[in-house]
């Protein structure tokens with residue numbers, strides 16, 4: 001489309017976290033469509049860069065430097081610059097990935113502070129302006145990690161899911177004032193992926209596929225949608241919503257037990273008997289539900305009784321309401337019950353009731369914040385814990401306009417962090433009790449957790465911005481815990497209950513409080529926390545004797561070409577398809593991998609006949625990073641078996657010459673630098689080039705504390721199986737070989753087989769090991785397998801070397817070498833190198849290997865394989881000295897840096913090809 005009907009003239013758009021990546025893309029997009037853009041970032045330099053970029057392109061922009069948690073400060077700057085704000089894009093985010101076991105309070109708090117409190121604070125500051133001018137558009141940013149949970153991202157998943165219900169509440173409260181709020185869950189290339197994925201892969205995931213969609217959601221002439229959620233990336237755009245099963249009804253009497261739930265569980269789960277798509281709390285009439293369940297004739301019990309004999313159960317907030325009824329239910333079923341409540345009196349009262357039922361119980365009268373104390377009391381009394389029911393909660397309902405920061409914090413803190421006391425307003429969210437039982441559950445390889453969300457957390461609700469956000473966040477947290485707990489037989493599920501309690505008393509009439517007894521919820525919790533529980537990471541709405549599973553439903557979406565710049569007008573034109581749930585193409589993704597598969601498939605959706613280069617590699621790469629848990633031999637085993645899609649790599653004589661120059665070929669060495677030479681050839685180590693994008697595309701963020709700046713190439717093995725063509729199209733097949741825990745560092749090894757597409761013949765095999773500094777200590781396997789020559793120690797003999805070659809690298813060595821495909825900023829960008837702990841950018845390991853390999857070639861002739869360990873870093877400009885020892889058909893060598901007498905390559909050797917020697921090579925040059 002050529003007419004640009006989507007315009008933002010005279011509008012002010014505030015984008016948070018806009019100094020780079022997706023935020024920058026939003027800013028450029030809005031500016032290109034006439035908006036005055038306020039670029040927020042923590043870094044003044046990053047802000048200025050984007051502002052200048054916009055201004056140089058003729059657009060209007062200004063910086064608003066500051067943390068998003070100071071929303072007022074940022075919005076004040078925006079208003080000072082441009083008078084008002086019309087559109088707020090809450091985009092700022094941070095990551096602190098850790099397994100739940102190792103996650104610190106600080107990791108959790110920081111992530112929830114930036115995402116939740118940040119979005120809250122900026123929205124809160126814009127809200128009166130939007131209301132005043134009767135116009136406002138808000139975009140919040142969720143993520144697949146939040147919608148489906150993700151390994152190592154309990155904090156991020158909670159925060160991201162929290163924003164879904166936050167948006168829905170804002171949408172409801174904004175209707176009267178023409179304020180629309182929507183939420184997107186995008187996947188796009190970021191500065192982090194840039195360091196481990198080759199650029200040709202990143203282009204498939206450019207944020208330019210996200211910005212136009214956000215654009216039309218905010219456009220004055222955009223579709224009339226609010227409170228909606230969109231999942232998108234790589235040109236695939238879809239809408240996603242909650243789908244609720246018809247569910248099962250249980251007669252609300254004393255026969256409504258966990259055993260009755262077991263007998264009818266299939267009905268609770270079943271979507272084939274019809275389903276609903278609620279968008280608000282008004283969707284279900286509780287009185288009608290109760291009527292239906294009362295009409296049920298009887299509750300058949302399962303053949304084997306669900307019981308808790310010998311089990312210890314902690315219930316938080318059990319001094320009254322739902323928690324108390326849970327306590328009594330567990331008591332009847334034989335459990336030892338730990339009654340937590342802030343009120344000592346209430347806790348002790350319930351303990352007495354439990355004891356009267358013949359069960360053992362103790363009171364744990366602490367704030368739910370004090371998870372350690374609660375769990376300690378449980379262990380002291382009963383030896384261990386098997387079940388945690390996280391139930392404590394409070395309400396502080398207020399319209400968003402009137403809500404104070406303290407009210408926001410208090411509700412989020414109690415539900416997520418489990419605390420009444422936290423004074424630091426940034427310390428928002430942390431599930432203390434789950435955290436405290438987690439190591440026990442892992443050690444005993446058994447645990448059940450039932451967390452408590454709410455319909456409000458699913459659908460949002462007027463006057464409950466804080467509560468809905470907290471409850472929604474619990475869903476993201478639960479799903480992540482379910483994923484992390486899977487291999488320890490820890491099952492974690494979440495219920496969204498409604499019942500008459502002291503809490504609902506503040507908002508329900510007494511008649512309702514009396515009718516909707518907590519007893520009509522408890523048996524579901526009982527079944528979900530039992531040995532018999534067949535599910536994990538699932539969600540149920542429960543009330544009045546009715547229970548129904550809730551899951552995601554996603555439209556078939558629209559696939560825009562992956563090789564064409566997406567325009568908002570294109571998105572508008574396909575809006576009906578994007579949002580069509582009824583065309584028979586809707587899916588029900590349950591994991592981030594499933595959800596993202598459709599986006600990665602879209603890499604191949606090309607309009608302009610472009611080659612499928614590396615497209616499918618990305619599919620594999622992302623895929624793998626999602627499901628490998630380095631602490632878990634099982635996920636590593638599965639990942640090793642995972643078949644990644646093969647990736648094409650085409651090159652010609654220009655690439656060969658550029659590579660040869662990158663490893664120091666001289667202008668006088670015509671066979672290496674002149675395609676017209678009748679001896680024109682690639683230096684043998686060129687064999688690492690075609691596969692590089694493939695092996696380095698394997699996402700590494702599954703490794704704990706992964707930091708791209710701390711990645712170093714550790715070892716490389718290359719087998720050359722056939723003469724190297726000077727131009728060809730090759731196919732690379734990658735596999736993960738090994739993840740090792742080296743104490744401080746982790747190592748990851750992958751193998752790539754490279755095949756000539758024309759002949760089908762295997763040409764190269766590469767085995768690459770990367771060292772991830774600071775990522776070790778995760779209790780993983782320490783020693784690697786014997787990979788033959790690929791892992792040989794190759795210690796040099798004691799005698800003097802048989803030959804020595806010295807070569808000074810140039811200051812530009814890395815700058816040239818990187819053009820052969822490894823654009824890791826570590827080798828060119830001083831700032832990035834500094835993050836990795838280096839004074840200057842360092843030389844590529846493969847460049848040093850190429851130079852040393854050239855020394856061996858020139859001295860002893862061609863070889864069929866080469867293996868090196870990168871033993872120390874090299875700075876461009878330093879002199880490399882290669883010492884060589886011929887041992888039979890092997891040449892063992894080491895390479896050191898002359899100026900510092902420091903090792904560069906060790907444990908290195910080649911296998912010479914029979915009948916050749918270096919003389920022939922020398923004669924050619």
Ligand SMILES: CCCCCCC[C@@H](O)CC(=O)SCCNC(=O)CCNC(=O)[C@H](O)C(C)(C)COP(=O)(O)OP(=O)(O)OC[C@H]1O[C@@H](n2cnc3c(N)ncnc32)[C@H](O)[C@@H]1OP(=O)(O)O
Nearest residue numbers: 695696712713714715742768771824844845870871872873
């Ligand atoms: C193509 C595929 C994708 C590749 C992507 C690559 C992207 C590139 O852009 C990145 C680069 O090119 S980085 C530049 C090249 N590499 C380097 O400069 C690394 C130099 N080496 C070092 O600094 C240290 O040896 C260092 C830091 C690596 C290790 O030093 P220490 O921590 O002192 O190690 P040490 O205590 O001696 O040993 C601990 C355990 O680790 C093993 N180990 C040591 N060096 C290794 C290495 N280089 N590779 C693999 N394993 C290594 C040791 O054997 C030891 O294990 P164990 O405890 O089992 O004995």
